[in-house]
Amino acid sequence: MSKRAQELQIDIDNMTVSHPIVPGKVLVVVIDGVQGKAKVAEAVEHGYTIIETAKGKTARIKFEESELF
Numbered sequence: 001m002s003k004r005a006q007e008l009q010i011d012i013d014n015m016t017v018s019h020p021i022v023p024g025k026v027l028v029v030v031i032d033g034v035q036g037k038a039k040v041a042e043a044v045e046h047g048y049t050i051i052e053t054a055k056g057k058t059a060r061i062k063f064e065e066s067e068l069f
Helices: none
Strands: 027-032 037-042 047-054 057-065
Touching: 027 047, 027 057, 037 057
Parallel strands: none
Antiparallel strands: 027 037, 047 057
């Protein structure tokens, strides 16, 4: 299984995350303050990008893709 989501660095001094806008792409940035993690993933072109949580924490990112007819 390939990893679509990439971990982002958190600036510990002021607890911020920075990521550039990428022309032509839709990116989803997930910031989980409970676990102290941040990730970025490219949204699917046609379909759903779903952030699933469990017990108040980010559990997984699901990608449901389809193709236009």
